[in-house]
Amino acid sequence: MRLLEELCRIQAPSGNEKSLSEYLLNYIEAQKVHWRTEPKVLSGEQFQDCILLVFGKPRSAIFAHMDSIGFTVRYGNELVQIGGPSIKSGYKLVGEDAQGKIECTLQYDEEAHALTYAYEREIERGTELVFKCNFRETDDTVQSCYMDNRLGVWSALQVAETLENGIIAFSSWEEHGGGSVAYLARYIYEHYGVRQALISDITWVTEGVKAGQGVAISMRDSLIPRRAYVQKIIGIAKASGIPYQLEVEGAGGSDAKELQYSAYPWDWCFVGAPEDNVHTPDEIVHKKDIESMVALYRELMAKL
């Protein structure tokens, strides 16, 4: 879990994924020679801060978003949200401006709807702040801010080790409404004819999806994937013997939103471990669900 911890510690709120992107490019460069198949690595201005890994003759693509929720400094000590972070007075936030590194405290006045920071000096306008990382591991669980979605990224990197045919896309802006998957989807469809997607992201522990009972296959959230594709995925999962749970929600979304509305006929399905304490500094995931997430992705990328 060393790699996962390092991923969780990197500051990369939506719109500024650069540091994580550079970390991943270095990691991939160093590791890819040890992987079963060496992928083609696509990055650079044409992909903004995103990365595409193309293995063999791809039939399906994994999308894992790099960005996290956070806060932007507005005027005075005001904050505005990046995505939908949990808001609770006392959370520790970190960042950096021209005057140096920052560790400050979130303050929320519910009555006035006032979101501010407490710090010894004024922080520069536009500075980004993220949750301070407190990475915790037990025999059964891992816990930290940003399991969503550093764990989805981590899982994709595990899958990369043995992947023979397929694409892995590391995307941006997911927590704040999207903005990269549309062009990644176009590029992939036009260059490789691929239109089958798996969304490698983290979902919620609920009354229907419990910690430790396997990776969740989402039959729907606020959007509804094409039934025939979801059934194919459930069929592969069933045959594999890997533990999984079926999720059915009326809310929530993911990178799939951009695939659903894209000008290319993508099929998609969200497949990911569930977490508790969603969008707080204390997101917690059961290790068995991480295990089955990686195992199911390996199976799906081989069989789809």
Next chain:
Amino acid sequence: MRLLEELCRIQAPSGNEKSLSEYLLNYIEAQKVHWRTEPKVLSGEQFQDCILLVFGKPRSAIFAHMDSIGFTVRYGNELVQIGGPSIKSGYKLVGEDAQGKIECTLQYDEEAHALTYAYEREIERGTELVFKCNFRETDDTVQSCYMDNRLGVWSALQVAETLENGIIAFSSWEEHGGGSVAYLARYIYEHYGVRQALISDITWVTEGVKAGQGVAISMRDSLIPRRAYVQKIIGIAKASGIPYQLEVEGAGGSDAKELQYSAYPWDWCFVGAPEDNVHTPDEIVHKKDIESMVALYRELMAKL
């Protein structure tokens, strides 16, 4: 109205349009040899469950969505909505899971905002339920669930009989936010250069649009079509002598949303009969409005 009744009886909620798509493909295969012009039929994985019919040298395209509103079984006896169905305790719902065919009853507890079904056994997670069809016909009206939009599909099939130049697109997901028109629009624009659209769908009886007074031409809903195109359509309608009504709304939407936001310069206009009891099992449409809908589409496809 036999064909319309059959269309209304087919289960095809957003995301699972397959049964209706197969029914239409069979119907088209059997009928097209009797039509004035035999269309090219485009379908298959590249179009998911959608269908394109291309007649002669097309200048305009009709979009008719196949999907309907409904419900998905969540956990226990909970339901989540597909699109925006009317919710009233007592509505009969039908569906099927691995244990067999289902006919159950909708329950809505307004205070608890709890949407559930009553049935003799637990229904499998993710099962789709739709309104039970009770098709009723009088001298003046037809009534059933899903007139929206089986009537729009039916009308397009009537137009197909004599169409010489044009495209008919049967689309998916309209009731749940869309997801197919974006790629159909791209395909049509790129392959045929067509950018004029008519939305063959059903609208609302209101204080300004009355049952029996003609098909509605919508000047706007939540979106605003390009005025020059709407005026051209109104001009053709006026000259034709076919009864029509002008609609002006600030809410509501259609497949046009995806055309408006597409990366291709589509003009669009919603043209459809009005119904009462919108999104209930009792949607009712006046036969005169159905007649003028088909007549105006024939005129528009010839003149646009």
Next chain:
Amino acid sequence: MRLLEELCRIQAPSGNEKSLSEYLLNYIEAQKVHWRTEPKVLSGEQFQDCILLVFGKPRSAIFAHMDSIGFTVRYGNELVQIGGPSIKSGYKLVGEDAQGKIECTLQYDEEAHALTYAYEREIERGTELVFKCNFRETDDTVQSCYMDNRLGVWSALQVAETLENGIIAFSSWEEHGGGSVAYLARYIYEHYGVRQALISDITWVTEGVKAGQGVAISMRDSLIPRRAYVQKIIGIAKASGIPYQLEVEGAGGSDAKELQYSAYPWDWCFVGAPEDNVHTPDEIVHKKDIESMVALYRELMAKL
């Protein structure tokens, strides 16, 4: 400011930008021979009512929306909004229907949420009404309805005079959710490989952005542009010595929305003068902010 006044007086609500588009095409035709570089002018049905000006070898594009907020006549004396105009009883509205020119009065009954007009006769269904223009100029300010965004258009025309390499796009529908930038962005990217955008539009005077202190560079609004691109722009502004202010908001949007969600990897940044009395007939802008807006656009188009 004669040209600005003429632009403010032209009726062009979202969806009916034709009159302004024709005015601009005439203006450009007459003026372009006097500009440092004569641009290629792209317009016509393929661009609906939009216009593209292509100068030299472009690296960046300015987007300035032509359309304005307004109202559509519904049934009886009801009105529905085009975009989000300020609503206050007594505002003068103008328009035209088949019976002639109209000058009527807005009425708003807050309790009944009833938006109507007062006029001597019934206005035809679907007629568009806009604020009556009262253009006012002092030594320091200009004031009128529709500074947003006739001033953004005007500024782009000033920049055109000396532009050597770049694209200027005059867009439609911005005030009502968009609908043209998606295809303009595709066209520009495919034909010129350009993916750097500046949004030439008007923002708000707030506690952090004051009138007279320089053009605003927006670090974010409801959407978050890529940080690396915004930093490049701030760097150019800083080096130039031109007065500017940094804006950070959690709400509001612009033509950038369509760039953010487009299937092409556009970078974008909103750069525009702030106004007070937003979306009323009395929008007011400081002349110093207009000056620095034009100056900064010249610098950015040269340096980006």
